[in-house]
Amino acid sequence: MxxxxxxxxxxxxxxxxxxxxxxxxxxxxxxxxxxxxxxxxxxxxxxxxxxxxxxxxxxxxxxxxxxxxxxxxxxxxxxxxxxxxxxxxxxxxxxxxxxxxxxxxxxxxxxxxxxxPYTSTIVFLVRKGNPWKIKDWDDLVKPGISVITPNPKTSGGARWNYLAAWAYALHKNNNDDAKAKDFVKKLFKNVPVLDTGARGSTTTFAQRGLGDVLIAWENEAYLSLAEFGADKFDVIVPTESILAxxxxxxxxxxxxxxxxxxxxxxxxxxxYTPEAQKIIAKNFYRPRDAAASSAATVKLPELTLFTIDEQFGGWRKAQKTHFDDGGTFDDIYKP
Amino acid sequence: MMTPKGMQIRRLDIDAEEPHTLGPGRARTSRPALTVVPSQVVSEMSPESDKPTGHAKPRRSTWRTPSALPGFGPTMGFTLLYLGILVLLPLAALIIKASGGTWAQFWATATAPRALAAYQLSFGAALIAAVVNLVFGVLVAWVLVRYEFPFKRLVDGLVDLPFALPTAVAGIALATLYSPKGWIGQFLDQFGIKAAYTETGVTLALIFIGLPFVVRTVQPVLQDIDPELEEAAASLGAKPWQTFVRVIGPAIMPAALTGFALAFARAVGEYGSVIFIAGNIPMKSEIAPLLIIIKLEQYDYRGAAVIGVVMLAASFLLLLGINLIQRWARTRQGEI
Incomplete structure (x- = not known):
């Protein structure tokens, strides 16, 4: 006991x-x-x-x-x-x-x-062979092209997409905001479904077979190639895009x-260490350390990249102008 | 949400209203089931539904009917506490949150064009879906009760599946079927019909999730209608449609309306299954619950609560209206 x-x-x-x-x-x-x-x-x-x-x-x-x-x-x-x-x-x-x-x-x-510690950018994913000959942002506003992108109100990736298109139009039209808005409005006229997140849009495009082009994170686009097979889609890199x-x-x-x-x-x-930067490169992100790029399985293409700070004066301002209630995104859906 | 068991109890509640038409023999079978318990379950589903009966027929004095079972005090106390914590508390929090700004701000948020378009879609699609479910739900219930056929049990079980299936699974399945490249969608596409990612898609999803409600409320009532009634009607010279409209119709009307109200209420608030098949395009295919989520994403808690309160108020008024019709149907039935 x-x-x-x-x-x-x-x-x-x-x-x-x-x-x-x-x-x-x-x-x-x-x-x-x-x-x-x-x-x-x-x-x-x-x-x-x-x-x-x-x-x-x-x-x-x-x-x-x-x-x-x-x-x-x-x-x-x-x-x-x-x-x-x-x-x-x-x-x-x-x-x-x-x-x-x-x-x-x-x-x-x-x-x-x-x-x-790493960056990415916004690129296009199209069906294999690029049947609609989509090369740049201009091609997305053509009538009849169906574009898949998530809802900027709920998705971070979609906000990068939206701003990349906006900035492209600004550069084309001597920084005319009204023309940029018109461009983005035309682009969203071509969007048949706004998913709430980036993965949702990828599924809609890749698995449901909807749309001619998906505006996507670069890393997500290459991941889709790895996931669904490189024989199904092509990654198209526009002439310029945003540095995400x-x-x-x-x-x-x-x-x-x-x-x-x-x-x-x-x-x-x-x-920020070389070891981690290599892992970053391997996963289709753009490492800050240029030497780490050698670890990447695909060579990410060079293109003109602009930052949110130089183009839109930082995120707070961009959010207020474009995505808050009464911003430009709400405007383009006004009847 | 609600279990078939809950509806069983609801059904007995309806039955108890029917002895006028169906004779003393029927009253005997259903009377003992009326205890305090059903009122708890019933009021959880539609808070106002049991009140009108209490006030509508004072001659029957349902308020504190002498009951064979003891324990009215504790069970009633528990019911109030339970409903208070489970239903009223969250609703109170919602209303407090929504009343954070001025009345003008409230009105501006509640009646913004985008919000109005979203209400229109949510309530419109829910109403259409509930009407479709009312018609076909009664039909399915009729087939399941009146005819014998192989695998009847299996078919009967299928009806409940929309209850059991996680709503996201239902949404993804429907989107896969009806998208322009999907099994059904590709045929519709040939005729120029776009189902997925339009208002049609929203309605389809709401029809799917609302199916069990009407079937499960009408089925037991139909089961209890004696086929002899139909024979009696026929022998008195009634044509088949007359039998249906004048004999069976009034008997199943209250139950069918309950099913209709439940299907409608469920559809108005549905998010999970709809979100995958709605296009989510502002002003066109954006449902009100998504608008609430979008407001939350912008840290606009007050705006989200305002839309929530508007939907709550509208649903409450509509359900109240349906209950009034139901009451009218019951009284009318009593007078026939």
């Missing part, structure tokens, strides 16, 4: 001590990201965990959450305990400051290159309460 109770006491003591011993070594991070980065961060996480283990001896597990960029930002604002956010556009990260002060205003200055900069940040309020600031910062800094 006595030995039994001693044993029980020992067992309880052991159980109480166990998690404590483990928590000194086991760290868990949550990375809240946007839709097409699933494959990318899966690889990055493995590489970072290995590097962190070698350096500190601690085991770090990184959980991923994916979805439409805006929706993901809202989850974090509403209380999802994300240590880091890696979203499709800076405006969605800005919203973490605007709604709840989860991060400082100057978050984009904390990391190199506008806190965007998906941005990353730690979430200060969360890492400070969880005590994970150090490892979260190391995770984001890791994205």
């Amino acid at each position: 006595k030995t039994k109770s001693i044993l029980a006491a020992l067992a309880i003591a052991a159980m109480a001590a166990l998690p404590q011993a483990a928590s000194a070594k086991d760290i868990s991070l949550l990375n809240v990201s946007y839709d097409p980065t699933r494959e990318l961060y899966k690889e990055i996480n493995v590489a970072f965990a290995k590097q962190w283990k070698d350096k500190t001896g601690d085991t770090v597990t990184i959980q991923q959450s994916h979805g439409g960029s805006g929706k993901q930002a809202r989850s974090v604002i509403d209380g999802l305990k994300a240590d880091v956010v890696t979203l499709a556009l800076a405006y969605d990260v800005d919203s973490l400051y605007d709604n709840g002060k989860l991060i400082p205003l100057e978050w984009q200055k904390r990391l190199p290159q506008n806190a965007a 900069e998906p941005t990353v940040s730690i979430v200060d309020k969360v890492v400070d309460s969880k005590g994970t600031r150090q490892v979260a910062e190391a995770y984001l800094n890791f994205l």
